Amino acid sequence: MxxxxxxxxxxxxxxxxxxxxxxxxxxxxxxSAYPLAISAALVLAVAILAWPxxxxxLGLAAGxxxxxxxxxxxxxxxxxxxxxxxxxxxxxxxxxxxxxxxRWMPTPGVAPIGALTGAAAILFPLRFTLHDPGSGxxxxxxxxxxxxxxxxxxxxxxxxxxxxxxxxxxxxxxARRQQRLEVAADLHDFVAHEVTGIVLESQSAQLExxxxxxxxxxxxxxxxxxxxxxxxxxxxxxxxRTAEEEGGVSPSTRQHGLxxxxxxxxRFAATSTAEVxxxxxxxxxxxxxxxxxxxxxxxxxxxLTNIRRHAAHAGRVEIVVHRVEDGAVEIIVVNDAGxxxxxxxxxxxxxxxxxxxxxxxxxxxxxAGPHDQSWRVVCRLPAGS
Numbered sequence: 007m008x009x010x011x012x013x014x015x016x017x018x019x020x021x022x023x024x025x026x027x028x029x030x031x032x033x034x035x036x037x038s039a040y041p042l043a044i045s046a047a048l049v050l051a052v053a054i055l056a057w058p059x060x061x062x063x064l065g066l067a068a069g070x071x072x073x074x075x076x077x078x079x080x081x082x083x084x085x086x087x088x089x090x091x092x093x094x095x096x097x098x099x100x101x102x103x104x105x106x107x108x109r110w111m112p113t114p115g116v117a118p119i120g121a122l123t124g125a126a127a128i129l130f131p132l133r134f135t136l137h138d139p140g141s142g143x144x145x146x147x148x149x150x151x152x153x154x155x156x157x158x159x160x161x162x163x164x165x166x167x168x169x170x171x172x173x174x175x176x177x178x179x180x181a182r183r184q185q186r187l188e189v190a191a192d193l194h195d196f197v198a199h200e201v202t203g204i205v206l207e208s209q210s211a212q213l214e215x216x217x218x219x220x221x222x223x224x225x226x227x228x229x230x231x232x233x234x235x236x237x238x239x240x241x242x243x244x245x246x247r248t249a250e251e252e253g254g255v256s257p258s259t260r261q262h263g264l265x266x267x268x269x270x271x272x273r274f275a276a277t278s279t280a281e282v283x284x285x286x287x288x289x290x291x292x293x294x295x296x297x298x299x300x301x302x303x304x305x306x307x308x309x310l311t312n313i314r315r316h317a318a319h320a321g322r323v324e325i326v327v328h329r330v331e332d333g334a335v336e337i338i339v340v341n342d343a344g345x346x347x348x349x350x351x352x353x354x355x356x357x358x359x360x361x362x363x364x365x366x367x368x369x370x371x372x373x374a375g376p377h378d379q380s381w382r383v384v385c386r387l388p389a390g391s
Contacts, residue, residue, distance in 0.1 A: 009056040021054040031091055038084030039091075045078045046092035046099070053099040053106070065115045068107045072119075072126035075100060079126075079133045086138045093133070097153075100127040101160040108164025109171065120161070127157045198357075200235035202314045203277050204228050227277060262303035264291050264327060270303070271325060274310045280320045280341065287328040294335050298387045301364060302327065302337050305372065308357040309339035309383045317341050317381065330386070334370070337385040340377070358383065 009017070025047035032043035052071040057064035075096065082089065104123045111119060131149035135141040207228055216224065267286060275282040294302070306325055313320055320341040330336050358374050365372040370387040 014056045017054055017056045021051040024054060025051045028092060028095060035088060035091075036084070038082075039088045041078060041082060042084070042089055042092045045074055046096040049075055049096050049103070050099040053103040064106065065111050065119045068103050068111075068123055069119050071103060072100070072123040075126040076122075076129065079129055079136070082133055083137055086134045089133050093130070097127060097130050097156075100130065101156055104157065104160045105164040105167070108161060109167040120164075124157050124161060127160070128153045197235045197239060198311060200231040202311055203231045203273075204235075206314055206318060207231075207277055231273075261296055261300040263296065263299040264294065264302060266303055267306055267325070267327065270307060270310070274314075274323075278314070278318075278320075278323070280313075280323045282323045283325070285324070285326045285328070290327055290329055290335050293329065293333070294387070294389045298335060298368065298389060301361070301368060301370075302335060302385065302387060305337050305358075305361055305365070305383065305385045306339060308361055309374075311357065313339075313341050313381075317343055319343070329389070333389050335387045335389055337383075337387070339383040340380050342380045361385075 028047035028050060029043050032039050035043070049071045052067045055067070057067055059067075100123060104120065104127060107120050107123050108116060128150060131153055132146060135146040135149060207224055211221070211224055264286060267284060271282055271284045306327075309325075310323070313323060320343065323339070323341045326336075326338040326340075328336055358372065362372045365385060365387060368387055370385065372383075372385045374383045375381070
């Protein structure tokens with residue numbers, strides 16, 4: 007556990023005051039009470055302080071305090087009545103220390119240190135019974151048995167808090183993993199799409215001579231694609247910074263809707279030799295939820311990116327978005343191979359494989375494969391609320 011500096015200072019002051027209060031009564035007590043006061047002061051300070059302190063860890067401090075308390079149980083030979091003054095405070099400190107050990111110590115050391123601290127709390131009554139002439143074995147067993155209950159309760163509290171902390175850590179790890187997946191998806195969906203267009207534009211310019219006007223138009227398109235890619239990366243970085251500052255996970259850097267498909271298709275058509283057609287049913291714009299629309303946009307984006315990569319000579323690309331009988335939104339993207347070549351490409355691209363999990367989580371389906379000498383991507387998504 008990492009404590010803020012203010013918490014450390016406050017705990018240090020409280021522990022110093024508590025230890026001093028334990029030592030003050032020893033001034034007017036017989037010399038045999040000094041070990042009792044020192045033991046209670048040290049155990050109480052260890053239970054309050056924020057660990058680690060320098061190179062001293064919680065495990066080392068708790069183990070030393072518990073060993074000192076056990077040594078006092080066996081080695082104190084003063085008047086048993088004197089122990090009554092400090093015993094409640096030391097026993098309470100041992101129970102608090104047991105909770106802290108079980109909650110915060112790393113797994114390899116929690117069992118031995120927890121057992122030692124628990125034993126110090128359970129065997130604490132021996133400090134009275136072992137050195138009282140009027141007490142025997144039965145009194146020792148009875149009082150130790152009574153001490154088991156608070157020790158078990160303290161251990162239970164520590165285990166419960168440790169379980170809560172473990173769940174919190176797992177939740178944070180899962181959230182960070184989800185954040186990394188979201189960032190990877192955004193970079194793949196948006197940045198890779200624009201970079202692919204830049205690469206294809208550059209390659210096409212190397213294959214044929216272009217007029218000065220065409221070169222300028224080419225450079226403008228490359229510049230615009232680069233700016234969009236940089237904008238996507240800027241939004242991703244901004245989302246990561248916001249999530250880090252807020253201690254949570256930012257969702258997607260930006261949500262797109264079905265209304266954005268026209269601009270996406272126009273950009274694709276401007277850099278493609280294919281005949282591109284978009285059919286977008288008006289009733290899908292208001293019926294689908296934002297998450298459904300964003301996922302549908304990503305599916306079309308990934309399908310067009312794969313066409314650029316794997317079917318750059320496609321002669322026809324058709325995108326259809328409409329509602330089906332059950333109210334779901336269906337997205338179909340079809341392209342031929344172009345130049346009379348048959349479609350032999352396997353798989354739907356790594357991006358589509360990742361989108362399939364996202365679509366499935368929404369209760370939809372995604373299929374990609376050859377269809378009548380063409381390549382077809384079919385996605386069906388529930389409209390949502």
